[in-house]
Amino acid sequence: MKNIIQSVKGTREFYPPEMALRKWMYGKITEVSHSFGYQEYDGPFLESIELYAAKSGEELVKEQSFVFPDRGGNLITLRPELTPSLARMIAQRQNQLVYPIRWWSFGPFWRYEKPQKGRTREFFQWNIDLIGVDCPEGDAELVAIAAEFFKAVNLTSSEVKILVNDRRLMDQQMVKLGVTSMDQKKSMLSIIDRRDKLSVTDWESYVLESGFTSEQLDGLKAILNDKELYKSSPEVMRFFNALEALGVADYVVYDPRVVRGLDYYTGIVFEARDVSESSRAILGGGHYGNLVEEVGGDSIAGVGFAMGDVVLPLILEEFGKLPELVLNPAKVLVTVFNAECHAYSLKIATKLREAGINVLVYPEIAKIGKQFKYADRVGVQYVIVAGPDERDQEILQIKDMQSGEQSSVKISEVVEAIKKLM
């Protein structure tokens, strides 16, 4: 044990229970994405560093990506996000694609971060985007998709909330406070983003230290406490009306504190959190005005969000909503009674498989009790006993491991008997 080489820091191993959970999540994501008519796509896992260097977030590439030279000396990046690849894919076929585009993806990403609970260096992420649309109802559709996903994984609107704000609204409010330059606005957005991470007094002194006046601080506090702020924006009102009609309004809350860190959001921004004390962010997204300009295309608006696969299971566990998953694909085990009957057992298993039934055979001759115990522990529901007595009478014993009931059936009728039980 001591000599086993460790797995790479921040990676996870998917033993069958974890793999079953991942597949389950992928299934729910597929189901919800398809229910809104979105098509699945994917980009490369390896990208050149230039793709990300074009973006404003320098830290993303320099500090938080896996970058390495290939054998030719080119710097290759393990993709830390999908949006730049998506932008390029759209730009390359900008005039051939049918708009609006509805695409989704679920795949692996890598970020060179310090791992802790809910944060790994290798993770999967669901990305979903509606591109070529610039209206509140389009934004509402993405939020509705997020809400429908929560419904699908059995998280209620009292357990999870999608917090929504609008960058344009915040922009107007900042202008009213005399915050007009780009630098000042950026600075204030990051201050808002940090509101929940500092104590009130620490946060207030942080605002003042950042170069804002005490009048601006008071104004900012008023904005952040104004839960009705959205009513001054016709677009946001339309957005909420659409959510009402989409039947997911109970999941959505207006919150002026949500601004999101990313520079490229230009309208609605949102993030989903659980309502517990720790309140982890489950997914985040928003409306962007110019997706493809930076990779050389014409400006297109869109809206989308991304959800990692690491936090959701923690939330589900917290609320006792982790699904019970069947790990063993076979419901039937055929025992091997003795050497003489071994071939007989194999023939029975083959017959069942030919009828489309998943079957496992105990791989060696062992005490029948041991074989039953094995069946119990791997979660097989029906055990077939085929010993010398049964063979001579051309019958089989079928035991239901849940009820403990056992019945004998004719060998010729075993397929129907099993199918009837299942």
Added chain:
RNA sequence: GUGGCUGUAGCUCAAUGGCAGAGCACUUGACUGUGGAUCAAGUGGUUGUGGGUUCGACCCCCAUCAGCCACCCCA
């Protein structure tokens, strides 16, 4: 990248600087053609790794690796 906490059997955890233990799990038996329950016995360890202090280190010191927590960041 910065600071802190932790690391002992497969798992959860004990052990004043003085013989490394318990519960669960596992294997076997009680039960010669039937799993779960009960009882009994048994297997299981270079105390994360590498140094140092000491007559003697799971325990103290240094380094390193990993996990967790708070920053940072959150695409």
